[in-house]
Amino acid sequence: MTHDPLAQTHDWTDSGFSTRAIHAGQDPDPRTGAVVTPIHQVSTYKQDGVGGLRDGYEYSRSGNPTRDALQEALAAVEGGAAAFAFASGLAAEDTLLRAVLRPGDHMIVPDDAYGGTYRLVARVLGPWGIDHTPVHLSDPDAVLAAIQPGRTKVIWVETPTNPLLGIADIAAIATHARSAGAVLVVDNTFASPYLQQPIALGADAVVHSTTKYIGGHSDVVGGAVVVADGAQLPAGLEGPTGTTALGDAVGFLQNASGAVAGPFDAWLTLRGLKTLAVRMDRHNANAEAVARFLVEHPGVREVLWPGLPEHPGHEVAARQMRGFGGMVAFRTGSAESAVAVCGATRVFTLAESLGGVESLVEHPGRMTHGSVAGTALEVPDDLVRLSVGIEDVEDLLADLEQALAAAGLSR
Ligand SMILES: *Cc1c(COP(=O)(O)O)cnc(C)c1O
Numbered sequence: 001m002t003h004d005p006l007a008q009t010h011d012w013t014d015s016g017f018s019t020r021a022i023h024a025g026q027d028p029d030p031r032t033g034a035v036v037t038p039i040h041q042v043s044t045y046k047q048d049g050v051g052g053l054r055d056g057y058e059y060s061r062s063g064n065p066t067r068d069a070l071q072e073a074l075a076a077v078e079g080g081a082a083a084f085a086f087a088s089g090l091a092a093e094d095t096l097l098r099a100v101l102r103p104g105d106h107m108i109v110p111d112d113a114y115g116g117t118y119r120l121v122a123r124v125l126g127p128w129g130i131d132h133t134p135v136h137l138s139d140p141d142a143v144l145a146a147i148q149p150g151r152t153k154v155i156w157v158e159t160p161t162n163p164l165l166g167i168a169d170i171a172a173i174a175t176h177a178r179s180a181g182a183v184l185v186v187d188n189t190f191a192s193p194y195l196q197q198p199i200a201l202g203a204d205a206v207v208h209s210t211t212k213y214i215g216g217h218s219d220v221v222g223g224a225v226v227v228a229d230g231a232q233l234p235a236g237l238e239g240p241t242g243t244t245a246l247g248d249a250v251g252f253l254q255n256a257s258g259a260v261a262g263p264f265d266a267w268l269t270l271r272g273l274k275t276l277a278v279r280m281d282r283h284n285a286n287a288e289a290v291a292r293f294l295v296e297h298p299g300v301r302e303v304l305w306p307g308l309p310e311h312p313g314h315e316v317a318a319r320q321m322r323g324f325g326g327m328v329a330f331r332t333g334s335a336e337s338a339v340a341v342c343g344a345t346r347v348f349t350l351a352e353s354l355g356g357v358e359s360l361v362e363h364p365g366r367m368t369h370g371s372v373a374g375t376a377l378e379v380p381d382d383l384v385r386l387s388v389g390i391e392d393v394e395d396l397l398a399d400l401e402q403a404l405a406a407a408g409l410s411r
Contacts, residue, residue, distance in 0.1 A: 012076055017194055018277045025072025026270070037069040039267045062255050066263040070270045071224075074214075077193040077273070078206050080226035082247045084254045085266055089189065089209025090116050091259035092223030094124070096207060098257070099249040100154055100183050100233060103129030107154035108146050110137045110168070111376055112161045114187065114209075115369045118377050121156075134376045137161075137168035138313055140176065147180045153234040155180075157203070158187040159196075160317070163329050163364040163385040165304040167313025170320055174202025181235030183246065189213070189355075194280045195322045204231040204246060212355030213326075216272040216279055220265050225250050279357065282390040283326030289393045290386065293400065294330050299409025301382070304329040327354060328386045329364075332409060335381035339363055340407035342384060347391060347399035354387035359396055361386055361403075 012024040026037050042064070045057040057063050067085050074083035086092040097120070101107065109121055111134040121132050135146045137157055146152075155177045159168040170186060177184035186198035188206045192213040198206050208214060210222040231246040233239055239249035240256070254260060261269070284307075291305035306317035307324030317324060332338045341361070342350050348361040352368050362368060365381040372378055388396065404410070 017077060018274075020076040021073060021276055022274045024076030025069040037066055037267065037270060039263050040065045041263045060263070061258050061260055064260075064263055064266070066270075067261050067266040070261065070266040070273075073270060073273055074193075074208075074210075074224050075226055077276075078188070078226040079197055079199045080206065081229040081231070082251070083224055083226040084250050085210070085261035085269070086223040086225070086254070087259045087261055087265070088221050089207065089211060089223035090120055092207050092209075092225045093117060093120060093187075095253045095257060095259060096185065096205060096225045096250055097121070097125060097130070097154065099239065099253045100237075100246070101125070101130050102153075102237065104131075104151070105129075105153040105234075106131040106133070106148050106151040107156060108133055108135050108143060108152060108182075109156045110158045110161055110166075111135055112164045112166055112379070113156070113158055113377060114162045114189070115372045115377065117156070117158070117187065118375070119371050122375070136166075137173065138166050140169055140172040143173050144176050147176065147182070149180065152180055152182050153237075154183050154185060156185050156187070157198075158190070159320075160190045160306055160313075160325060160327065162190060162327070163369065163379055163383060165190075165306055165311075165313075165327060165329055167306050167311075167317045169316045170196075170198050170201040170203060177204075178202070183231070183234055190327055191321060191325055192276060192280055192355075194277045195284075195325055196320060199226070199228045201320060204228050205250075210269045210272075211353065213280065213283075214273050214276060214355075215269050216276065216356060217268075218353065218356035218358065220268040220272075222261050222265050222269050279390055280323065280326070283388060284323035286390065286393045286396060287324065287326045287328050287386075287388040290388050290396060290400065291328050293397050294328070297404060297409075298411055299332070299404050299407075301331040301333045304331075326388045328388055330384055330386075331380060331382045332384060332407070333382055335365065337407045337409055338382045338384050339366070341403050341409070344403035344406035345399050346402075347395050348386065348403070354385075356387070357390050359387060359389035359391060359399075 071083040227247040
């Protein structure tokens with residue numbers, strides 16, 4: 001490759017969060033100067049003679065410049081050494097788990113994990129020989145007690161959890177993972193890298209459903225794995241490329257099993273990432289107003305938001321998060337009233353998913369967490385989950401006021 005004077009190379013490592021989100025991996029296009037990374041909607045690349053790859057590009061499952069830009073940006077915002085972008089959050093999780101685990105291994109999962117994560121672990125990986133124990137992660141001692149020495153190879157952490165907004169102490173669990181020789185994975189979807197940096201707290205890998213806050217506009221499904229600098233496979237395991245580096249194994253599987261993010265999806269996700277910090281600040285502020293409104297409302301039984309001083313995880317959350325996030329859950333006292341609230345909102349849209357600019361409401365028991373009914377992960381049937389968006393907060397509060405009244409939960 002000839003050197004192009006238009007190409008900028010700058011080390012963004014020491015820049016602030018938004019500077020990294022906007023610039024890392026996103027130098028202006030060397031040929032045209034285009035300020036935004038182009039969508040390289042292409043499957044294959046011309047070779048300059050057999051094996052003469054330009055910049056290493058051969059085939060888009062193995063490498064694509066738009067996906068590479070996203071991966072570099074995600075690694076930069078999470079403080080990781082490398083990132084790998086996938087077609088969905090679950091594809092990212094599946095690839096990571098199959099890179100790390102072998103038949104006969106055991107993993108620890110949160111007892112209120114995202115339902116799809118639990119389904120993957122229990123019903124897809126289970127039949128392939130992976131054993132799991134659901135653990136209440138707010139108690140680091142319970143994690144320690146669940147570790148099976150020599151067998152537990154992954155500790156999976158979600159914090160805040162979905163939908164109960166439990167908080168796990170990442171640094172405390174990292175100590176246990178290290179002494180057990182297990183890989184500590186944190187699903188950072190709910191917090192986003194702006195609010196929480198698990199790698200700095202000792203995680204070996206972070207996973208994201210970029211569908212949520214990182215994409216941020218409810219217009220793309222995607223996922224990512226970010227690995228820490230120097231992260232290793234579980235003690236004693238050599239990966240498919242002959243090294244013990246976690247990143248090498250994940251990179252190999254990303255190509256070998258192929259659940260990659262497409263170029264347009266990668267581009268949309270990158271576009272969302274640029275505004276993550278300003279969106280999260282507004283999500284936090286609106287969620288705080290909504291949580292305080294619900295606490296004051298006599299028709300509401302219990303409000304779950306880690307920013308409330310009475311939340312059991314408040315202190316840990318205040319220590320490890322920059323803000324408490326945009327997810328709020330509350331209990332109405334009966335399944336009927338919870339379902340009625342979900343059906344009565346006008347600004348909050350009744351839908352699964354979360355993290356977009358628009359506010360969403362859902363009934364986890366019958367919607368997102370239907371797949372874990374009857375398991376250790378079953379959620380209370382009077383729970384309502386809100387993904388508080390970035391609309392004008394007065395409109396959100398007025399909408400909740402009328403929906404609670406319509407559900408018979410009046411003042
Ligand atoms: C949505 C979600 C996932 C799964 O991601 P998809 O992009 O839907 O595959 C995993 N973890 C959490 C916490 C989620 O909210």
